[in-house]
Amino acid sequence: MVQFSLPQNSKILKGKYYKDKSGSDNLKKVNIYRWNPSNNENPRIDTFEVDMNNCGPKVLDILFKIKNEIDPSLTFRRSCAHGVCGSCAMNVDGTNTLSCIKSHLDIKGDLNIYPLPHLKVIKDLVADLTTLYKQYESVEPWLKTKISGKEKEEIKQSQKDRAKLDGYYECILCACCSTSCPSYWWNGDKYLGPAVLLQAYRWISDSRDEEKKERLKKIADELKLYRCHTIMNCTNSCPKGLNPAKAIGSIKKMLATS
Amino acid sequence: MNNKNNPLSPHLQIYRWQISSLISISHRITGIINVIGLVIICIWIGLLFAGESNYELINIFFQSYFGKLFAMGFVWSYSFHLLSGIRHFIWDLGYGYEIKTANISGIIVILGSLVLTVLMWGIGRALI
Numbered sequence: 001m002v003q004f005s006l007p008q009n010s011k012i013l014k015g016k017y018y019k020d021k022s023g024s025d026n027l028k029k030v031n032i033y034r035w036n037p038s039n040n041e042n043p044r045i046d047t048f049e050v051d052m053n054n055c056g057p058k059v060l061d062i063l064f065k066i067k068n069e070i071d072p073s074l075t076f077r078r079s080c081a082h083g084v085c086g087s088c089a090m091n092v093d094g095t096n097t098l099s100c101i102k103s104h105l106d107i108k109g110d111l112n113i114y115p116l117p118h119l120k121v122i123k124d125l126v127a128d129l130t131t132l133y134k135q136y137e138s139v140e141p142w143l144k145t146k147i148s149g150k151e152k153e154e155i156k157q158s159q160k161d162r163a164k165l166d167g168y169y170e171c172i173l174c175a176c177c178s179t180s181c182p183s184y185w186w187n188g189d190k191y192l193g194p195a196v197l198l199q200a201y202r203w204i205s206d207s208r209d210e211e212k213k214e215r216l217k218k219i220a221d222e223l224k225l226y227r228c229h230t231i232m233n234c235t236n237s238c239p240k241g242l243n244p245a246k247a248i249g250s251i252k253k254m255l256a257t258s
Numbered sequence: 259m260n261n262k263n264n265p266l267s268p269h270l271q272i273y274r275w276q277i278s279s280l281i282s283i284s285h286r287i288t289g290i291i292n293v294i295g296l297v298i299i300c301i302w303i304g305l306l307f308a309g310e311s312n313y314e315l316i317n318i319f320f321q322s323y324f325g326k327l328f329a330m331g332f333v334w335s336y337s338f339h340l341l342s343g344i345r346h347f348i349w350d351l352g353y354g355y356e357i358k359t360a361n362i363s364g365i366i367v368i369l370g371s372l373v374l375t376v377l378m379w380g381i382g383r384a385l386i
Contacts, residue, residue, distance in 0.1 A: 004270055005271075006265075006266060006268060006271065007265075007266055009263065009265050010265035010266045010267075010268070012268065033267070033268070035264075035265055037264065042265065043265050091267075091272060091273070093274070094272060094273060094274025095273070095274050112272070114267060114268055114272050115267040116267060117267055117268060117269035117272065117273055118266060118267060118269040119266070119267050120261045120264040120265075120266060120267075121264050121265050121266070121267050122261065122264065127267055128261055128264070180273065182269075182270070182279070185269050185270070229282060230278075230282070230346065230349050231278060231279050231282040232276065232278035232279065232282070232355075232357075232360055233273075233276060233278070233279050235355065235357055235360075236276050236278065236357060243355055243356070243357075245355050245360075246355035246356075249349055249350070249352060249355055250352065252350065253350070253351075253352050256350070
């Protein structure tokens with residue numbers, strides 16, 4: 001049975017309030033989800049008053065400012081800070097996005113930051129994506145071909161075939177889409193989710209791959225694929241502007257017509 | 259990694275509703291309402307066979323405000339599910355996945371269901 005409410009140990013409590021000390025006239029209230037594994041407390045929401053006169057334009061800049069100037073224990077993942085690596089995926093203002101390319105100017109009122117939804121929290125904004133990576137491995141995201149030796153060094157592809165991968169190869173596996181999907185929330189252990197299915201489609205539609213049929217057969221499953229009900233949260237959340245819902249729709253159509 | 263006792267991050271509680279997700283859940287709810295409604299209609303027809311007094315009873319129910327609201331709600335639920343279902347069929351054919359298109363088709367479903375309700379009601383009451 002699907003559990004809509006949070007389990008007892010995950011109920012969110014009111015946390016600390018960090019008052020601004022700079023005396024700035026341009027303050028923004030930032031509410032951040034906090035959980036520390038080293039004490040036995042429930043997660044809480046801490047509120048920080050941030051001086052926006054001395055802060056960069058992105059949500060990640062705010063997080064860094066808080067970490068550097070207010071609370072150094074604030075934990076979050078980040079790497080490139082340019083929307084290329086996908087490390088800083090989190091729930092900002094109610095939707096999943098990369099904090100490094102999300103401008104805080106787009107958000108009116110208080111800023112709410114949570115970890116990616118419906119995952120086990122490791123610390124603060126860092127959530128556990130082990131299941132997703134295992135599922136990614138299960139679709140065998142590599143080229144399968146019988147060509148060997150010298151010929152394999154370069155397998156040519158027409159421009160038309162190459163264009164079929166546009167909108168799919170750009171995926172950086174940040175998991176924004178999968179963790180925005182209610183179907184993935186309720187059946188995340190069995191349903192592959194939008195990110196992994198988009199990757200699966202990327203290999204299915206690669207003209208150089210020789211195992212298209214086997215790949216399709218493998219994911220044609222009531223739970224793995226057909227838990228997608230075109231809710232479209234995935235496409236709405238993708239920070240790279242890709243369309244996982246369309247990829248899944250294409251797989252369904254391929255299966256229905258083959 | 260052993261993290262059995264780690265908390266689960268909030269999901270439904272914090273995620274912002276989109277037009278698409280709202281219609282998706284409404285499609286399911288109206289689907290359930292339609293099944294219940296159809297069963298009630300079947301019982302109604304079944305009762306008609308049992309005589310005139312039963313017919314009168316049902317007639318009184320449908321003349322009441324609650325009865326009218328119930329009937330109107332069912333007509334809306336049916337209209338919504340019908341249009342949203344057509345939207346799903348179009349998706350199954352491979353069209354309309356772009357965010358903008360999906361939002362427009364979603365709004366068409368919402369507005370269309372209201373228009374269809376009024377139309378059906380009007381035709382049923384011989385007003386049109």
